Amino acid sequence: MPAIATTDTAVQTARSKYRWVVLSVIVLVYMLAAADRANIGIALPYIQKEFGATNAQAGLLVSAFFLFYSLGQIPAGFLLSRVGVRLVAPVSIGLTSVVTLLIGTAHNFGLLKIYRSALGIAEAALPLSMLSTINRWFPAREKGLATGAFLSAAKMGAVIAPPIGAALIMFDGWRTMFFAFAIPGILMALIWWWLVPNDPRSGQRVNEAEATYIEDQTKSETGVARVHKNFGALDKLLRYKHTTPLATSRSVFASWNIWGCGLGYLLMTGVVNVLLAWLPKYLGEVKHFELMQIGFVASLPFAGGVLGNIVGGWLSDTVLDRRRKPTMMISAVATCLMMVALVYAPNDLLSVSLLLFGTGFLLNIGYSSFSVYSMGVTTRTTYPVAASLVNSAGQAGGAMAPLITGMLLDSYSWTAVFLFLGACSLAALMFVLTIHEPVDLSEQQAAR
Structure with missing residues (x-):
């Protein structure tokens, strides 16, 4: 026994950790891409003023990105x-x-x-590329945390875009802001090509111990089959059961588990994108904040989202024993409550800031689980197709919700907008309740 322990320790010491370098590149690239899409929010009032656009027209401008982003997902997956x-x-x-x-x-x-439509097409392959990379580079026990970090990058992009965008607009106008945001991506394209191979075994910086660890899908590090935690009544609510891995594209498109997850993601992404695009206008028109205050406060839901994604990924990986539905459900219920709270939000800076930070945190507790969920019911070959379907649905919601928001603002008020978003959250909960929780997310990956 001592000899075995020594050998295990030696293997642990010898294992490279290059997958975390890959994840760092993913986070940095997606943060910059998210900033490229999020900067429209801080520029929108100036664009409306220059071109005389109505709220509905502004909503269409925001939605154009997400519509074509959605349409590009399935082709990008194939x-x-x-x-x-x-x-x-x-x-x-x-x-x-x-x-x-x-x-x-x-x-x-x-x-x-x-x-804006072309931006959606250009960016369509990015989230699928990164999710596919995570699926190939991380063992099941780390996928929730890795996906949470990946999705937190989108929130980090939305954190940096408003204050940096506001400063650039004050310096030289909204056009200069877009010029400045375009520069880093060219460098990151070269860095990705240099540092991120398709899979661990094709990378020279990954040793055999790490490659084997990543491929170890059904056993713990001690070589003992993993024992599942029993959550009793919760598992019945989750519809926790063995599912046959979806091994073909046809089976992916025929699966209600994939469609139900996608429809829930559609509704929750709609909430995120309304905050992304319309929050600066709300803070200026309703709360009467100054431009730099708007830049700071508009970033807070996404600062909360960074923390929420990481905490949610850890929670679903460890405490919930790789169950993904519970965090989805928490986010849906909490987001509904926070939308109602925003209707009655006070006008002082501190209260609004805390409320928006909390909204972002709770909304994103389960946001990464919508992406991780498909990893548990597909093979590595079919996952890109499933991810493209879920993400396509999500971005369709991201396209519709900002446009509907613009129409609601032209005809009603911000109260109507927040009640609409609360209703979207409850509808997302209903869809999540209809799908199954696969018994072991790692076992599903055994079929390749």
Whole structure:
């Protein structure tokens, strides 16, 4: 026994940790991409003023990105399954930067809509590339945390975009803001190509011990089969059961588990994107904050979201024994309550700041679980297709909700907007309740 323990310790010591370098690149790239899409919020009042756009037209401008982002998901999923991440991801990163620069050159509202649509197409392959990379580079016991870190990058992008964007607008106008945001992506495309291979075994910086650890899907590090925790009544509510891995694209498209997850994600992404695009306008028109105050406060839901994604990933991986539905349900219920709280939010800076930070934290506790869930019911080959379907649904919600918000503002008020978002959260809960929780997310990956 002592000899075995010594050997295990030696293996642990010898194992490289390059997957965390890969995750760091993913986080940095997605943070920059998220900033490229989030900067429209701080620029929107100035764009409306320059082009004389109504709220509904502004909502359409925001939604144009998410509509084409949604439409690009499924083609991108099939492209990734055929070509691989190493080629698709850098091209997508570079195109995102080019189109961001073009937005700053637009001199009429029609061109702005075209460029925002093109941004959606350019960026469509990015989240799927990163989720596929996580699926290949991390063992099941770490996928929730890794996905939470990945999705927290989107929130970090939304954290940095408003204050930096506000400073750039004050310095030289909204066009300069887009020019500045376009620059880092070109460098990151080259870094991805250099540092992130398609899978661990094709990377020279990964040793055999780490590659074996990543591929170990059904046993714990001690070589003993994992014992599942029993949560009793909660498992009945979750519909916790063995599921057959979806081994073909046809089975993915026929699975209610995938569709139910996607529809829930559609509704929750709608809430996120309304906050992303419309919150600066709300803070200026309703709360009467100054521009730099708006830049700071508008970033707080996404600062809370960074923490929420990471805590939620850890919670579902460890405390909940890789169950993903509970955190989805927590987010749906809590978000509904927070939308009602925003209706009665006071006007002072501190209260609004704390409320928005809490909203972002609770909304994102289960946000990463919508992406991780599909890993547990598919194989590694079919996961990109399932992820593209779920993400396509999510971004469809991201396209519709900002447009509906603009229409509600033209006809009603912000109270109607927050009640609409609360209703979306409750509807998401209903869809999540209808899908199964797979018994062991790691076992589903055994079929390749």
